[in-house]
Amino acid sequence: MEIILTVEWMKQVSRLARGEGRLSGLVPTMGALHEGHVSLIRAAQQECSPVTASIFVNPAQFAPGEDFERYPRRFDADAALLESLGVEYLFAPEAAELYPPGFSSYVKVEGLGSRLEGRSRPGHFRGVATVVLKLLEIVQPWRAYFGRKDAQQARIIQQLVRDFHLDAQIEVCPIVREADGLALSSRNAYLSPEDRRAATALHRALGAAQAALGRGERNPANLAAAMREVISAEPRAAADYVEVVRADTFEPATRLSGECYALLAVFFGTTRLLDNMLIVEAGGGFRCEI
Ligand code: AMP
Numbered sequence: 001m002e003i004i005l006t007v008e009w010m011k012q013v014s015r016l017a018r019g020e021g022r023l024s025g026l027v028p029t030m031g032a033l034h035e036g037h038v039s040l041i042r043a044a045q046q047e048c049s050p051v052t053a054s055i056f057v058n059p060a061q062f063a064p065g066e067d068f069e070r071y072p073r074r075f076d077a078d079a080a081l082l083e084s085l086g087v088e089y090l091f092a093p094e095a096a097e098l099y100p101p102g103f104s105s106y107v108k109v110e111g112l113g114s115r116l117e118g119r120s121r122p123g124h125f126r127g128v129a130t131v132v133l134k135l136l137e138i139v140q141p142w143r144a145y146f147g148r149k150d151a152q153q154a155r156i157i158q159q160l161v162r163d164f165h166l167d168a169q170i171e172v173c174p175i176v177r178e179a180d181g182l183a184l185s186s187r188n189a190y191l192s193p194e195d196r197r198a199a200t201a202l203h204r205a206l207g208a209a210q211a212a213l214g215r216g217e218r219n220p221a222n223l224a225a226a227m228r229e230v231i232s233a234e235p236r237a238a239a240d241y242v243e244v245v246r247a248d249t250f251e252p253a254t255r256l257s258g259e260c261y262a263l264l265a266v267f268f269g270t271t272r273l274l275d276n277m278l279i280v281e282a283g284g285g286f287r288c289e290i
Contacts (some may be wrong), residue, residue: 001083004178005091007098007138010052010091014140017050021190024050026141026168028132031055032072032186033081036176040145041085043173050088059095061127062104072189091139098134106130109156111162115250117152117274120240128153129160135262136161136168143169147176148289149183151261152250174289175276177203181290183275195268198236202264202275205242205289206229209262209277210288220244220253223262231266240265240272247278257281 004010017024025048027040031193037053042049055078062068075092082090106126112118113125125270134147136144146154154172161170175183182188191199205227224244231239245252247259262277278289 001079001087001090003079003092005093005097007093010089010093011140013089014052014138018140020065022050022100023048023142024052024139026135026139026144027053028135028144028146029053029055030057030071031078032074032079032099032189034176034184034186036147036149036184038081038085039171041082041174043171044143044145045086047171048141048143051086052089052091052141053082054091054135054139055071056091056093056095056098056131056135058098058127058131060099060130061124062143063121063123066121067190069186069243071187095241098131102191107133107160109159112152112156112159112250115152116241116245116263117265125153125156129156131207132157133160133164133166136166136290141168143171145171147174147221148172148186148278149175149274151263151278155247155250163172177290181207183273185273187260187271187273190271191268195236195271198234199259199268199273201234201237202266202273205264206262206275206277206288206290209244210290213286218256220256220260223256227262227264231264234266235290238267240267242266244279256286 010271025044027044029037059069107129108126109129118125177183180200182199208226208230209223228242231237242264244262253260260279264275280287
């Protein structure tokens with residue numbers, strides 16, 4: 001595996017692969033890799049060659065006072081893991097390489113980017129969209145892989161690609177979970193043992209919405225209420241938002257149809273975790289992907 005630190009070098013490698021007509025894949029990450037990231041790498045390897053993984057803790061997507069400084073950084077272990085998986089390139093620029101002095105252009109996905117996560121974390125999606133646009137420009141992948149764990153982020157990136165006529169195809173991969181249902185996240189490392197146990201409330205809440213759906217409940221407000229009940233019953237949990245939204249706009253769903261997301265953002269202590277379930281209208285009923 002080649003570790004690439006500069007934009008110029010990465011662009012040169014990408015140009016070469018493109019010139020040879022190769023279908024390259026990109027998996028953007030912030031490192032502290034876990035099985036969720038590994039699933040994206042494997043998905044990319046099924047379809048692409050070469051595969052580039054990026055590790056970049058993007059300062060632009062953290063607000064002052066968020067966890068940028070203490071975000072887990074485990075470069076050597078991550079690089080060894082990527083190497084063992086057979087990843088061809090690891091793009092790992094320093095912050096000053098992507099944001100040199102005088103940097104002043106940002107991308108903002110309006111509407112979609114201002115709701116839910118965008119509302120709770122002002123500026124977050126502007127940072128995400130900006131860095132993903134850069135990565136797509138630098139690596140020029142045929143396909144880029146994102147996790148459904150960050151469903152709103154994935155939707156925003158699809159919008160960015162559409163709005164700027166970018167060539168990359170965006171693939172959204174399923175959520176990888178621990179045995180007890182907790183979605184894998186680099187931020188799970190922040191949880192105390194008590195909060196780690198309590199954090200199963202996220203998955204249990206989604207299960208409650210799924211069960212209600214199974215009983216014939218079709219009102220999105222009642223599905224959200226079923227989730228809120230589970231979160232409220234967990235004393236260590238404090239809900240930020242618990243919503244059922246349309247998967248295309250991320251606006252509140254007034255009725256279940258097409259594709260919707262049941263979405264949660266919940267604090268356990270100071271750690272804020274996300275989870276979601278995709279609800280798909282199919283064959284006269286609804287199917288859930290947790
Ligand atoms: P991050 O390093 O947290 O920025 O995540 C990098 C990519 O991995 C994003 O596209 C995430 O949505 C995805 N990802 C994170 N956790 C999971 C998970 N548990 N299952 C699947 N994908 C994930």
